[in-house]
Amino acid sequence: MKKILAVFMTLCLLMLSACGGNKDGNSNNGTQQGSNNEDGHPEYVTEPISIEFWHTFGSGQAAAYMEDAVKRFNETNEYGITVVSNYIGGYVTLRSSLTTAIGSKTNPQVAILGLSDILASHGVLCDMSSYAERDGIDLDAFIDGVQTSMYYEDALTAMPFVRSCTLFYYNIDMWNAAGFTEPPKTIEELEQQAAAVAAKNGCAGFCMPIDVSFYQEALLNSMGAEGIIDEDHKGASCLEDGTLETLLTDWKSWIDEGWCVAPALTDTINMVQQQLFAKELASCVASSGSMGAILTYAEQAGVNIGVAPMPGYEGAYGVGSGGDVSIISANNNEQQMAASWEFVKFLMTDEEIALRSEMTGYLPVTSASAALMEDLFSTNENYQIAYDARLDSVDLRGSTYRSEWQTHVSAAVSYVVQDKSMTPKEAVEYLKEMSGTVFY
């Protein structure tokens, strides 16, 4: 009996120590290998190779595009590279999954990332600039608004895979009924027009969702402020310079005046659309990514929706965001990265960008790809409007703190406009307190 017990205990101990030991070994290797690779110089793929690709395109047209694109690449590339693609989930899920995968050395070679900064700052993303240089890729071809999000400290860590921007959607009939022929361009016009439209049509005039601070960021930027995170990623000067308080004060007064509705708590984007189709709402801001769906369902519901750039404090203003495609250097060798680059290069050709944008409703990120979409632009005026708005939009600033910070900002905004339990001043004070726990 005692013997068995002893065996059992050793077994347990062995298992415990095995688990513990493994862990340390892994993370050490992971980081080391990552830094080694960065100094490497470009190589061509010499033998057939298989690489793994994680993405966020899970359903509908987007998923169909992804499947086709991977198939096209696998069939046409000259090196015998096979890409195996996996849908992982939204940006947040993908990022956290990827992070743990890197930690446990099970990570893929290529991934779509919403915010690449946190990973780039740990040196696990490949600097693609040497490959780009070797293959003569003109990086300046990408429109100005996406340039900043491609680099982390001068390293080319991300390529703008898909991009959308903020847009203003309005019910044309309701707007006309109130005597307006043009959508608003500034906040002043918005206040004036939406209030009149609401009164005339007996519905809510405007709604701004809270989703990831996208629209709030656009309005802050339109005041000339830094947005919710400073350029140096070290803090949030919008708390100090009064811009956030101005925004919150205005927004709250719109809601108090009655023509602006507070956004829904969860799934706010979806709820806003629903109100738009039910004619309970005359206008809203939403991403260009929703344009296809909004216009299709609006037509079904018999609602005539127009699209315009998002009104801002000093004229129309927009911000953009989207997914980047990055190569993971950690735990991957030169051959794998070289193969990954071929795939990334393929995804970022003008033809692919144009096709992707046409199928998914995202906006092209080079003027050459936009030129390829001319047919669509000429038949669909809204598409042209969205693309023009994108040209004027700058990408949201990435930051290692962004994900955490924006939940606090969203919460503070929520206290003011949804819950109405905080004044704008209190919300800013609250955020000042929270900022101490985020930026350190």
Place this chain on the structure above:
Amino acid sequence: MPYAMVTPAVLFFIVFTIYPMLDMIVLSFHEYNVLTDRKYVGLKNYEYLIKNIDFGLALKNTFVYTVCLVFFLIFFSLVFAVCLEKESKINAIVQRIMFFPHICSMLAISLVFQWLMDENGLFNAVLNVFKLPGLRWLESSTTALISVVIVAVWKGIGYHTLILLSALKSIPREIIEASEIDGAGPIRKFFKIIVPMLSPQIFLLLITITISSFKVFDSVRILTAGGPGKSTMVVVYYIYLYAQQYLKYGIAAAAGTILILILIVMTIIYFKVVEKKVHYE
């Protein structure tokens, strides 16, 4: 022979439950984001939690949720148990219907209630029929947490009624009949006879509901995602955010350790009560 039989089970528990918990306690003294090695930081994570107003709020919300759930569940279960006590066809059917939500997924139930509790949802439509103003069930911090409690009460009441009912049926008929002969009204009977007779059972429920409420997550994630603001932030959701979204695993582990400590204290109380109950019998 018994060792061969017990070992697999014990091994599974040690590897998949006990070891992760011990590892979590170790992790709570480290800074860790997966990409870099664990770094020992002493009590820094705990200091962070003490200073972090969100964690205090999460604890407070969890506590309020627990107290509300305990009160409403026990109160309504008692009332329903008394109502459904007699053996009859209709009582058996009602009991079964009430029980069904308990075995349904919280995800499905939350999705249905999310819509029922929408500002344009059925609950407000019903209120409007009675000329009452609609409520902002999930959208206002004053009602959001209680709305989450309502969903949990609705889901759990059938189960708790069932437990009280089987205890109620084991009370000797003579005691209840004796009180009826004494001319006690139904309310008096309820408080003077039934509640005291069921008190060990009620006390047990109190503890089990408390322990399970500390783990609330699914309904909060679907119904409110912690909002509005952070008014429905609960501890497990807090841990989830710090681990899965902020990648601050050390802080998540420290919060988990604190929750474990609370649960251990509760469990000790639980066993003390069970022991007492055994002595009674």
Place this chain on the structure above:
Amino acid sequence: MKNKHKKIAKKTISVAVKLLIALFFLFPFYWMLITSVKPYLETLQWPPTLWPEQFTWSGYEEVISSMDIGRYLSNTIIVTFTIIGMQFFINVPAAYAFARFEFKGKAAAWGVVMASFMIPGQITFITTYFMFADMGILNTLWPQILPFGANAFAIFLLRQNFKQIPTELLEAARLDGAGEWKIIMKVMIPMSMSSLIAAALFSFIGHWNAYFWPLVMTQDDKLRPITIMVERIKDLEQGMNYTNIMAGTTIITLPILILFLFFSKRIIQAMAYRGMK
């Protein structure tokens, strides 16, 4: 006469109140069902319609066509039934040993079982995930299965049952030269069928509905269960489409409902038993 009237009135009221209570618990399910067959635009109407003006299967069609429902479903089924199978081979012998043997370290082993009963997965997921990562099995279904291989409650339930089986039966079997495993199979299991079924039902219900654990354990959509699919219906293109969402919730609720219709007595009995312990 008067008394009789009063009695009938009282009875009617009591039945009416009970029907109301039943309605209160049934209504959300009714609402889920009818919404899942309403056209999208009808779900937007205010006040909402209590009976669909128009029937449509589009919600189900959309969910089935736009999501790989077969894969999600098969994940759930594989996970659920592997757990039930594993639990049988792990819990039954353990419960038997705890019920019928005295051995050194029994108290300690029992302590381990009790402790795991109390430690919630909602907390230990942080490090369990890393452990599976180290084992290199994150890209399999095992992380959703292994932690539930042993189940403290099932051991509890079975132990109780095994204790009640008369010792004479065991002795008789031993005299016939039966080994312990044979005793389990030929004596213990047939004698405690109802507890075994109850334990299996619990596992089925619990893992069919599992949401938190797969949410934090899986990264690859190919490994996710049906509950996560239902949550993801919200992310489909057309915004908050309640027809689709309710179709999804109906799909996950239906098997439980069917199970309940067949086994309600057994489930209720077992649950009551669980509550008493």
